[in-house]
Amino acid sequence: MSFITSANFLxxxxxxxxxxxxxxxxxxxxxxxxxxxxxxxxxxxxxxxASFTFWPAQFYGVxxxxxxxxxxxxxxSMGNGLIVCSLILALQILVCAPCAxxxxxxxxxxxxxxxxxxxxxxxxxxxxxxxxxxxxxxxLGILNTYAALVFPYVVSPFxxxxxxxxxxxIPDDVIHAARLDGLSELTIVWKIMMPMALPAILxxxxxxxxxxxxxxxxxxxxxxxxxxxxxxxxxxxxxxxxAGNDYGPxxxxxxxxxxxxxxxxxxxxxxxxxxxxRGGIK
Amino acid sequence: MASVLLDSINKNYGxxxxxxxxxxxxxxxxxxxxLGPSGCGKSTLLRILAGLEMQDAGTVSIGERVVDGLRPKxxxxxxxxxSYALYPHLTIASNMALPLRMxxxxxxxxxxLLGGLLPGTERIVAEIETEVxxxxxxxxxGHLLSRKPGQLSGxxxxxxxxxxxxxxxxxxxxxDEPLSNLDATLRVQMRAEIKELHQRLxxxxxxxxxxxxxxxxxxxxxxxxxxxxxxxxxxxxxxxADPDDRRVAExxxxxKINMLEGVVRERGLIDVAGSTLPIEAxxxxxxxxxxxxxxEAFHLAxxxxxGALTGSVxxxxxxxxxxxxxxxxxxxxxxxxxxxLAERTPDIAPGQTLHVGVRPDRxxxxxxxxxxxxxxxxxxxxxxxxxxxxxxxxxxxxLAR
Ligand SMILES: Nc1ncnc2c1ncn2[C@@H]1O[C@H](COP(=O)(O)OP(=O)(O)OP(=O)(O)O)[C@@H](O)[C@H]1O
Ligand SMILES: [Mg+2]
Numbered sequence: 040m041s042f043i044t045s046a047n048f049l050x051x052x053x054x055x056x057x058x059x060x061x062x063x064x065x066x067x068x069x070x071x072x073x074x075x076x077x078x079x080x081x082x083x084x085x086x087x088x089a090s091f092t093f094w095p096a097q098f099y100g101v102x103x104x105x106x107x108x109x110x111x112x113x114x115x116s117m118g119n120g121l122i123v124c125s126l127i128l129a130l131q132i133l134v135c136a137p138c139a140x141x142x143x144x145x146x147x148x149x150x151x152x153x154x155x156x157x158x159x160x161x162x163x164x165x166x167x168x169x170x171x172x173x174x175x176x177x178x179l180g181i182l183n184t185y186a187a188l189v190f191p192y193v194v195s196p197f198x199x200x201x202x203x204x205x206x207x208x209i210p211d212d213v214i215h216a217a218r219l220d221g222l223s224e225l226t227i228v229w230k231i232m233m234p235m236a237l238p239a240i241l242x243x244x245x246x247x248x249x250x251x252x253x254x255x256x257x258x259x260x261x262x263x264x265x266x267x268x269x270x271x272x273x274x275x276x277x278x279x280x281x282a283g284n285d286y287g288p289x290x291x292x293x294x295x296x297x298x299x300x301x302x303x304x305x306x307x308x309x310x311x312x313x314x315x316x317r318g319g320i321k
Numbered sequence: 322m323a324s325v326l327l328d329s330i331n332k333n334y335g336x337x338x339x340x341x342x343x344x345x346x347x348x349x350x351x352x353x354x355x356l357g358p359s360g361c362g363k364s365t366l367l368r369i370l371a372g373l374e375m376q377d378a379g380t381v382s383i384g385e386r387v388v389d390g391l392r393p394k395x396x397x398x399x400x401x402x403x404s405y406a407l408y409p410h411l412t413i414a415s416n417m418a419l420p421l422r423m424x425x426x427x428x429x430x431x432x433x434l435l436g437g438l439l440p441g442t443e444r445i446v447a448e449i450e451t452e453v454x455x456x457x458x459x460x461x462x463g464h465l466l467s468r469k470p471g472q473l474s475g476x477x478x479x480x481x482x483x484x485x486x487x488x489x490x491x492x493x494x495x496x497d498e499p500l501s502n503l504d505a506t507l508r509v510q511m512r513a514e515i516k517e518l519h520q521r522l523x524x525x526x527x528x529x530x531x532x533x534x535x536x537x538x539x540x541x542x543x544x545x546x547x548x549x550x551x552x553x554x555x556x557x558x559x560x561x562a563d564p565d566d567r568r569v570a571e572x573x574x575x576x577k578i579n580m581l582e583g584v585v586r587e588r589g590l591i592d593v594a595g596s597t598l599p600i601e602a603x604x605x606x607x608x609x610x611x612x613x614x615x616x617e618a619f620h621l622a623x624x625x626x627x628g629a630l631t632g633s634v635x636x637x638x639x640x641x642x643x644x645x646x647x648x649x650x651x652x653x654x655x656x657x658x659x660x661x662l663a664e665r666t667p668d669i670a671p672g673q674t675l676h677v678g679v680r681p682d683r684x685x686x687x688x689x690x691x692x693x694x695x696x697x698x699x700x701x702x703x704x705x706x707x708x709x710x711x712x713x714x715x716x717x718x719x720l721a722r
Binding site for chain 2 (some may be wrong): 218235
């Protein structure tokens with residue numbers, strides 16, 4: 040398509056409408072974030088002003104961010120988030136990849152039934168399971184440890200589903216070739232399927248990390264110890280105890296918590312979209 | 322080196338029967354081609370041979386050893402796939418080295434960093450590298466070793482796939498339509514190279530194709546497959562000139578063999594398409610037969626009558642030294658195709674009436690059920706009485722035994 044026709048194409052009424060809808064939804068989603076960032080650089084007095092400008096009259100960012108970083112154990116909770124999210128992700132991939140491979144490429148009785156159960160698992164909201172999981176954690180005696188934060192998420196139906204869909208697009212011939220070359224089934228998973236499914240793994244990683252970095256519900260149940268709290272719980276504790284109505288530092292803390300995710304997503308954006316939309320590898 | 326024996330292999334996918342009683346014996350060092358139309362089960366048979374798929378019944382032996390239940394890597398076979406099936410994330414060198422690494426290095430030695438420190442690893446890795454480089458140079462892809470498959474042309478990928486199979490020195494080479502993704506020129510070139518490879522390696526080749534030209538030029542023997550059954554296994558020239566079955570005759574040869582319905586008038590004469598041909602049919606008068614006549618079995622005749630067919634020219638295809646003349650015969654809905662020598666054929670125009678003579682010894686006779694009738698083997702003519710139409714006819718294969 041030439042540049043001129045594509046420019047015309049943009050100005051067609053349908054295209055204008057489409058873009059308008061996209062811009063409005065984008066703005067709706069973005070607005071709270073913009074506000075959060077804006078609040079995080081305001082002095083207390085300006086926060087409840089009726090008039091809204093993005094840039095405050097008095098720049099108070101340094102004070103707010105210093106307060107967020109020093110008065111609350113924010114670095115500690117972000118460190119916790121890092122540990123918990125990486126543990127969850129590593130274990131998820133370790134478990135999901137072989138499962139997905141079996142569901143996508145091996146033939147055995149009951150396979151479709153098992154896949155059906157994965158789909159059911161996909162439908163269940165995690166909150167439904169929190170009580171049984173809490174009791175299980177109690178029985179295992181792992182409540183209030185890192186293990187408590189990790190164990191409910193190790194088997195991810197979503198991961199199994201996503202990997203399976205991607206593995207299905209990898210031609211059987213490649214697996215046959217690998218078998219003839221002498222690779223065992225597990226070696227095929229790690230040495231052939233995983234590298235070929237890299238976009239799907241990246242997409243899944245982002246989902247997983249974002250989900251568990253931001254998770255509040257389960258950590259609230261599973262840990263009491265402040266030194267174990269992941270970021271959102273840390274912020275909540277901060278809000279209750281130190282900040283009170285001091286929203287500036289609170290918003291600064293929130294911004295800091297979201298920042299790593301934002302950076303990671305922007306860095307991996309290309310693969311993320313590819314992993315969710317692309318068919319297979321030619 | 323190994324012979325291959327398939328004994329009454331059956332394979333079903335759910336309700337559909339894909340292979341039915343396939344038995345085949347392949348000699349050590351032979352080049353055997355499985356030829357058949359798309360979907361007839363060629364790849365399935367090859368996968369069963371390789372151990373990638375289990376047969377429902379029957380046995381597979383490779384080199385006198387029954388290999389049923391043996392995993393693919395234990396069967397000492399290598400396969401070249403139609404899609405090449407290269408590993409897209411590995412370089413060409415790693416693609417080709419992988420089968421050797423898996424065989425010659427232990428699991429510990431294959432570990433990324435630690436493996437290199439173990440005794441012996443370095444030497445084996447160097448050996449593998451030498452072997453890969455040697456094979457790649459032989460195939461003319463030595464300069465591509467550091468590239469990824471995505472950066473190669475189709476022909477180059479094909480060579481890598483062959484190279485990956487070759488480095489292992491397997492006893493049996495399996496090739497599943499390795500040339501079908503190449504353009505015509507490259508296909509002819511690679512065909513010659515595969516032939517050369519077979520002669521140099523001297524190992525057993527089982528080659529799958531649906532391209533007759535490939536089958537005819539490459540093979541020691543061709544196995545014609547249709548709907549999951551082996552119809553005939555014979556050297557290429559026999560498959561063409563002496564087919565056992567009507568379906569084989571129709572599948573082989575381009576343009577297709579002409580099939581004409583005929584009725585035996587009396588011994589030595591068959592009525593066909595409004596004419597009478599002097600063909601020894603050894604069938605009772607009144608028997609219905611099908612005559613298979615290859616286009617090149619015709620020659621131009623001066624006049625109609627006994628021994629010649631007469632029709633009006635529908636179309637003429639000039640092929641250089643030959644002409645393909647399409648003739649409409651009375652009472653036959655599809656045109657007859659005759660291949661005539663261009664220099665001996667006067668100018669003919671569509672619509673013109675033309676007489677073509679038939680060499681009686683080139684006519685193939687088929688019974689109603691498609692079995693070949695009355696053919697000479699070892700100079701001895703098999704005699705058989707064919708009653709009238711619908712009479713039961715002993716299959717030729719049983720007679721030939
Ligand atoms: N996994 C499978 N499940 C069900 N049916 C299958 C499966 N694999 C092959 N078939 C069927 O078996 C038949 C033979 O397949 P096969 O791949 O052996 O054909 P082919 O002769 O190699 O054809 P082509 O020349 O197109 O490659 C086909 O009808 C196909 O639909
Ligand atoms: Mg095939």
